Structures are given as C-alpha cells and as structure tokens.
Amino acid sequence: MAARQCIVGGNWKMNTNRASASALAKDVGEACSPSANGVAVVVFPPFPYLMEVAETLVDTGIEVGAQDVFAEPEGAFTGEVSVSMLQDCGCSWVLCGHSERRHVMGEPDDLVNRKVLAALAGGLKVILCVGETQAQREAGQTDAINDAQLRAGLNTVDATGIENIVIAYEPVWAIGTGLTATPEDAQSAHAAIRATLADVFSESAADGVRIQYGGSMKPGNAAELLSQPDIDGGLIGGAALKAADFAQIVAAGA
Numbered sequence: 184m185a186a187r188q189c190i191v192g193g194n195w196k197m198n199t200n201r202a203s204a205s206a207l208a209k210d211v212g213e214a215c216s217p218s219a220n221g222v223a224v225v226v227f228p229p230f231p232y233l234m235e236v237a238e239t240l241v242d243t244g245i246e247v248g249a250q251d252v253f254a255e256p257e258g259a260f261t262g263e264v265s266v267s268m269l270q271d272c273g274c275s276w277v278l279c280g281h282s283e284r285r286h287v288m289g290e291p292d293d294l295v296n297r298k299v300l301a302a303l304a305g306g307l308k309v310i311l312c313v314g315e316t317q318a319q320r321e322a323g324q325t326d327a328i329n330d331a332q333l334r335a336g337l338n339t340v341d342a343t344g345i346e347n348i349v350i351a352y353e354p355v356w357a358i359g360t361g362l363t364a365t366p367e368d369a370q371s372a373h374a375a376i377r378a379t380l381a382d383v384f385s386e387s388a389a390d391g392v393r394i395q396y397g398g399s400m401k402p403g404n405a406a407e408l409l410s411q412p413d414i415d416g417g418l419i420g421g422a423a424l425k426a427a428d429f430a431q432i433v434a435a436g437a
C-alpha cells in the first residue's frame with residue numbers, strides 16, 4: 184500500500200472578518216507549522232481575505248485554497264471567480280462540490296465536474312467533496328451516493344489529474360451538527376470510495392489518492408478517525424476557526 188501523506192484542511196466557510204482572518208492565519212501558522220510533522224496543511228478562507236492570508240502564511244509551509252471557483256476562464260459571469268484569479272491571490276488548492284454548494288446553492292454534479300476540470304487544467308489542486316444526506320444514509324444508499332458523485336465529479340479526469348485530487352468524504356448530516364460518523368462507518372465509506380477510484384482509474388492510482396473525512400472532526404475524535412487505514416486526513420469546519428483546536432487535529436495526523 185502506498186504511504187499516503189496525511190492532509191488536513193481548514194474550511195473557514197463564511198466566517199471571520201478582515202482582521203480576524205489575518206489573526207487566525209497568523210495563529211494557525213504559529214500553532215501548526217511546528218506540529219505538522221509531515222502533515223500537509225491547507226486553509227480555505229473566504230475570497231476577500233485570500234491575499235492577506237496567503238501573505239501571512241508565506242514561508243510557513245501552510246498552503247492556501249479557495250472554497251469554490253467557476254469553470255470558465257473569464258468573461259460575463261457576474262459574481263464568479265476564475266482559476267487564474269485564485270492563483271493570483273496565492274491559492275494552490277480549491278474545494279469543489281462542498282455539500283453546502285451542492286445542497287444550499289443547488290450545485291449539480293455536472294457543474295462540479297466542470298469546476299474540477301478547469302481547476303486541474305489551470306494547475307490548481309482539488310479537494311472534491313462527496314457525501315450522503317441523512318435520508319440517504321437511512322435508506323442504505325451511502326456507498327451508492329458517493330460512487331455516483333465520484334463518477335460524475337471525476338468524469339474525464341485522466342491519470343495525471345487524479346494525482347492532483349484529494350477526496351473529502353463529508354456525510355451531510357455530520358457537517359456542523361456535532362454528529363460524527365463512527366470510525367467504523369467512516370472507514371467503510373472510505374474503503375468503498377477507494378474501490379470506486381480503483382474502478383475508474385486503477386488499483387495503484389486509487390492507492391495513492393488521499394481521502395479526508397469531514398463532519399464535526401475535532402481534537403477529541405481526530406486521532407481515532409485518522410487511525411483508520413483509509414482515512415488520510417480531515418476537512419475541518421468549526422474546529423478550524425480556533426487555531427489551537429486546528430493544531431491539535433493536525434498533530435493527531437502526524
């Protein structure tokens with residue numbers, strides 16, 4: 184099995200202001216760089232603060248990503264932001280298909296796929312988020328939903344492209360709710376995700392893809408989740424807004 188580097192992302196969502204985003208970035212830089220110990224760390228601030236956060240984190244080894252991107256390079260797309268704009272602001276990563284984009288903004292699979300392809304073509308690394316709702320879990324559809332979201336989101340991604348993608352498994356019912364998948368349930372979903380990746384690409388490609396868990400991961404449950412064989416990191420929302428909590432999760436992945 185490939186040794187996969189643990190990757191922890193901090194998704195700040197629509198939180199912070201200019202001053203608190205800079206302060207959080209500074210604190211994360213100080214708290215996480217020493218504890219990272221081989222763990223890759225990426226933060227995803229709101230668009231307006233990307234540049235300042237990227238400047239604050241320069242030389243810390245912590246990378247910066249955006250929470251979303253549009254699929255077109257430029258033009259009449261009011262309110263949207265392109266891949267090259269994100270790169271101009273210091274981003275090397277982007278989230279695609281976060282559950283809040285899918286379920287609050289109504290983003291469909293084919294748009295998520297266009298964003299993934301545009302990001303890869305422009306040289307951004309992608310965290311592609313998938314996950315089932317509560318009703319889908321209760322109906323026993325967890326693996327089928329993840330499989331369908333993966334196949335659609337990764338449509339026409341090639342062997343080089345998948346090397347620049349991380350998958351985040353984020354059960355919708357666990358995001359921001361305080362509810363967490365048990366380590367066993369999360370591991371089972373991650374193993375099924377890896378099987379889909381093996382089917383779409385190859386066993387060896389799937390073996391190299393990092394799959395993060397997201398959904399109320401916090402200092403108290405991170406170590407157990409991250410010790411599962413197919414859980415290669417975390418995508419953290421609420422607990423990423425406190426540098427000390429975020430640093431403890433990063434340390435748990437080291």
Ligand code: PGA
Pocket residue numbers: 194353357358359360361397398399400418419420421422
């Ligand atoms: P949460 O969010 O940690 O607050 O549940 C995770 C996410 O949405 O990425």
